[in-house]
Amino acid sequence: MTDAGRHPRIKLLTLSEVVDVKGYVGNFDVKIIKKAKYVDETACTSCGDCATVCPVVRPDEFNMGLASRKAIYSPFPQAVPSSYLININECLGHNPAVCSKCVDACDKKCINFHMSDEEITEQVGSIIVATGLEPYDPTELDEYGYTRFENVLTSLEFERLVNAGGPSKGSLIRPTDRKKPKSVGFIQCVGSRSLRKGEQYCSNICCMNTIKSTLVLKEHYPDMEVKVFYIDIRAFGKGFEDLYTRSRRLGVKYIRGLPGSLEETAENTMRVAVENSATGKLEFHELDMLVLALGVKPAPSTQRLQEIMGLQLTPDGFYLEAHPKLQPVDAATRGIFYAGCAEGPKDIKESVTQASAAAVRAVRLMHKGEISSEPITSEIIAEKCKACGKCAEVCPYNAISVDVKNKKPAEVNSAACAGCGTCAAECHFDAIIMNHYTDQQILGQVDAMLTTEPETKILVFACNWCSYAGADYAGVSRLQYPANAHLVRVMCSGRVDEKFIWEGFRGGAPVVLVSGCHIGDCHYIDANHWTEKRVAKLHKKMVRLGIRPERLQLEWISAAEGIRFADKMKDMEALRKSVSAEEIADTIELLTKL
Amino acid sequence: MTPTNSRQRSAGDEAAPRIGVYVCHCGLNIAQSVNCPQVAESASTANDVVLSKDITYACSEPGQQEIKQDIIDNQLNRVVIASCSPRLHEPTFKQMVQDAGLNPYMMEMANLREQCSWVHMNDIENATRKAETLVDMAVSRVRHLDPLTEETLPLIKKTLVIGGGIAGIQAALDLADCGYDVTLVEKQPSIGGMMARLDKTFPTMDCSI
Ligand code: SF4
Ligand code: SF4
Ligand code: SF4
Ligand code: SF4
Numbered sequence: 001m002t003d004a005g006r007h008p009r010i011k012l013l014t015l016s017e018v019v020d021v022k023g024y025v026g027n028f029d030v031k032i033i034k035k036a037k038y039v040d041e042t043a044c045t046s047c048g049d050c051a052t053v054c055p056v057v058r059p060d061e062f063n064m065g066l067a068s069r070k071a072i073y074s075p076f077p078q079a080v081p082s083s084y085l086i087n088i089n090e091c092l093g094h095n096p097a098v099c100s101k102c103v104d105a106c107d108k109k110c111i112n113f114h115m116s117d118e119e120i121t122e123q124v125g126s127i128i129v130a131t132g133l134e135p136y137d138p139t140e141l142d143e144y145g146y147t148r149f150e151n152v153l154t155s156l157e158f159e160r161l162v163n164a165g166g167p168s169k170g171s172l173i174r175p176t177d178r179k180k181p182k183s184v185g186f187i188q189c190v191g192s193r194s195l196r197k198g199e200q201y202c203s204n205i206c207c208m209n210t211i212k213s214t215l216v217l218k219e220h221y222p223d224m225e226v227k228v229f230y231i232d233i234r235a236f237g238k239g240f241e242d243l244y245t246r247s248r249r250l251g252v253k254y255i256r257g258l259p260g261s262l263e264e265t266a267e268n269t270m271r272v273a274v275e276n277s278a279t280g281k282l283e284f285h286e287l288d289m290l291v292l293a294l295g296v297k298p299a300p301s302t303q304r305l306q307e308i309m310g311l312q313l314t315p316d317g318f319y320l321e322a323h324p325k326l327q328p329v330d331a332a333t334r335g336i337f338y339a340g341c342a343e344g345p346k347d348i349k350e351s352v353t354q355a356s357a358a359a360v361r362a363v364r365l366m367h368k369g370e371i372s373s374e375p376i377t378s379e380i381i382a383e384k385c386k387a388c389g390k391c392a393e394v395c396p397y398n399a400i401s402v403d404v405k406n407k408k409p410a411e412v413n414s415a416a417c418a419g420c421g422t423c424a425a426e427c428h429f430d431a432i433i434m435n436h437y438t439d440q441q442i443l444g445q446v447d448a449m450l451t452t453e454p455e456t457k458i459l460v461f462a463c464n465w466c467s468y469a470g471a472d473y474a475g476v477s478r479l480q481y482p483a484n485a486h487l488v489r490v491m492c493s494g495r496v497d498e499k500f501i502w503e504g505f506r507g508g509a510p511v512v513l514v515s516g517c518h519i520g521d522c523h524y525i526d527a528n529h530w531t532e533k534r535v536a537k538l539h540k541k542m543v544r545l546g547i548r549p550e551r552l553q554l555e556w557i558s559a560a561e562g563i564r565f566a567d568k569m570k571d572m573e574a575l576r577k578s579v580s581a582e583e584i585a586d587t588i589e590l591l592t593k594l
Numbered sequence: 595m596t597p598t599n600s601r602q603r604s605a606g607d608e609a610a611p612r613i614g615v616y617v618c619h620c621g622l623n624i625a626q627s628v629n630c631p632q633v634a635e636s637a638s639t640a641n642d643v644v645l646s647k648d649i650t651y652a653c654s655e656p657g658q659q660e661i662k663q664d665i666i667d668n669q670l671n672r673v674v675i676a677s678c679s680p681r682l683h684e685p686t687f688k689q690m691v692q693d694a695g696l697n698p699y700m701m702e703m704a705n706l707r708e709q710c711s712w713v714h715m716n717d718i719e720n721a722t723r724k725a726e727t728l729v730d731m732a733v734s735r736v737r738h739l740d741p742l743t744e745e746t747l748p749l750i751k752k753t754l755v756i757g758g759g760i761a762g763i764q765a766a767l768d769l770a771d772c773g774y775d776v777t778l779v780e781k782q783p784s785i786g787g788m789m790a791r792l793d794k795t796f797p798t799m800d801c802s803i
Pocket of ligand 4: 618619620621623624650651652653654677678679683707
């Protein structure tokens with residue numbers, strides 16, 4: 001930690017948040033808000049004189065509220081940076097200065113109530129997302145009585161109690177009587193592996209964390225009775241089974257079964273009722289202290305950052321990697337990488353391994369000092385352009401400039417163009433060529449698909465990042481669906497031009513599906529808003545023409561939603577069967593005449 | 595630098611299309627539900643297709659060698675690889691055709707694995723029919739493809755690391771030690787994250803800080 005604080009090449013911004021990311025691989029513009037600490041970080045020597053005089057006492061977050069701190073404080077003894085800061089909502093002194101005791105106490109004069117939040121902009125070539133985890137809050141699991149019973153602790157609170165730097169200087173005490181407990185029980189999978197409350201996945205680290213805790217207990221207090229209630233113990237890592245065996249050899253009892261309920265006795269001891277699934281019997285255990293092995297959840301900022309950067313999430317809420325085996329630390333967006341629990345629950349060793357991998361992926365990208373950009377960009381045919389300005393309006397990247405007043409044709413800045421193709425779909429004058437996804441190329445695919453027996457087929461337009469990937473995911477999961485769905489891949493659903501849809505129906509397609517990323521998840525910021533609008537417009541036109549609008553469907557399918565994709569294909573097949581041969585023939589006739 | 599929009603089209607590739615089609619078995623991954631020789635056979639009748647064959651593992655070294663040799667021997671100028679998802683092997687095959695002297699954008703893949711054989715496992719007849727259509731579609735697309743050239747853009751040799759827990763710290767240090775500037779952003783007043791709260795950590799049982 002201190003290495004990171006001292007490194008000349010690392011600029012450390014704490015109490016700071018990324019609020020905006022623009023640009024593209026190699027050239028991201030990042031906006032960061034650095035919140036005011038009201039103490040000059042560079043001048044503060046962490047002497048602590050200020051905190052001595054501060055009259056405000058608050059629970060200390062670092063110690064999970066098991067100890068206290070002042071309104072001016074250093075986060076924890078080894079903190080980096082170690083400088084003090086003021087929690088301005090707790091401070092009595094500022095504006096009007098009624099207290100300001102700390103200001104007087106500080107020799108170096110580093111306290112300043114007039115500091116304000118700072119906005120910092122940075123330009124970077126790559127981004128590593130390492131937003132980490134949030135522990136599960138077990139309050140909702142009423143059967144375990146967390147917060148109702150003082151001697152029921154979370155695994156993190158327990159950590160602080162056995163930590164030499166913690167509030168009890170490392171000696172384990174019960175919160176109710178501040179005495180050493182004679183027996184301690186651990187409950188596993190709290191907030192994990194449950195269909196009822198909490199999350200469904202295995203949090204991966206809590207088994208080993210508990211085993212570690214039992215070893216710590218047995219080392220300090222060999223006579224202490226230690227019991228672990230579990231579903232199964234997952235000790236799959238290198239050296240892990242050894243620790244598990246050692247723990248059992250030291251006398252820790254492992255009881256297979258999660259407690260159904262617990263109650264408090266007169267001595268504040270917990271009486272645990274558990275069905276031991278190894279013996280099939282209902283057992284009762286009395287324990288002085290209970291520790292809940294908390295599962296992990298994605299950090300609260302995950303979704304906000306996902307939206308800012310246009311990343312994808314798994315249904316569990318962790319970041320989705322570009323490929324689970326071949327690109328496990330890459331985001332689908334070039335230049336963005338994942339490290340640590342942001343991508344899924346993992347232990348320290350795995351986090352470090354993944355972080356180094358992410359660093360090397362970033363180096364691999366940056367070491368040449370230049371990058372090649374995909375030529376999948378749009379191009380204006382100046383002679384056809386009427387300078388209407390529509391393309392500039394729809395481009396999510398402001399990559400097009402049109403001088404509408406002087407009727408000067410549109411121009412694309414191809415370095416800024418990300419290649420969604422929305423402009424080409426929206427231009428009424430066919431003045432835009434979308435390279436590698438030209439009208440001709442896509443119409444060719446539609447025609448080829450409908451050459452024989454079109455009435456048996458389902459035409460699907462799928463965006464590369466979400467729906468096409470979701471279809472791949474259905475494949476990897478071997479989810480079966482009707483064999484008449486045919487996908488046309490486009491980079492973005494925004495590329496799906498009206499004329500592609502009409503071409504489909506004119507060619508005899510019974511049903512057409514346009515699919516893309518969920519609103520808010522679009523890989524091209526918000527290009528799918530235009531998809532939505534366009535489909536709504538098409539639906540109206542279909543009604544006007546007397547074509548059943550249901551025959552054109554729009555569905556948002558993410559890269560992780562294989563099941564949703566397969567289900568949608570089954571729905572489409574049901575829909576297809578509802579379209580009669582006459583209906584198709586009528587449509588063809590109608591559209592051919594237009 | 596403001597790159598303009600007429601750069602990609604390298605003019606003059608108006609030669610008549612000569613298309614090669616490869617239908618990959620992927621061992622049994624595709625071949626168990628798709629009749630690959632039949633798909634290759636059916637594609638061979640399409641316009642402009644000079645050569646169409648099935649192949650056991652297109653991405654393997656011998657597979658790629660064979661395709662490259664065919665490109666050269668038959669003056670192929672467009673290639674369809676009907677195999678797995680382009681999300682997996684598109685870069686592989688782009689590189690392959692480039693090695694054989696073609697523009698990398700003159701290659702198209704048809705997804706016969708993730709979007710056909712694996713999702714229609716017990717339906718060889720329909721899966722094969724769908725595979726034929728998917729290959730037809732790819733042939734039609736490849737016929738219209740234009741050669742494109744990549745553009746080189748400057749890049750800022752600097753990384754933003756969001757999150758100052760163990761993973762963020764490690765990534766920042768690795769990058770900084772390689773000579774890259776790093777901005778490490780942490781929401782809390784100190785870096786260290788969850789790990790700083792832990793006493794001993796497995797498997798070594800030592801201190802976490
Ligand atoms: S690691 Fe163990 S305790 Fe944690 S969720 Fe998985 S099985 Fe349950
Ligand atoms: S939408 Fe088409 S016609 Fe209108 S400015 Fe853009 S390119 Fe020109
Ligand atoms: S709308 Fe999409 S394709 Fe068109 S210029 Fe903007 S980013 Fe490029
Ligand atoms: S190219 Fe794809 S489908 Fe063919 S062998 Fe390789 S992985 Fe399998």
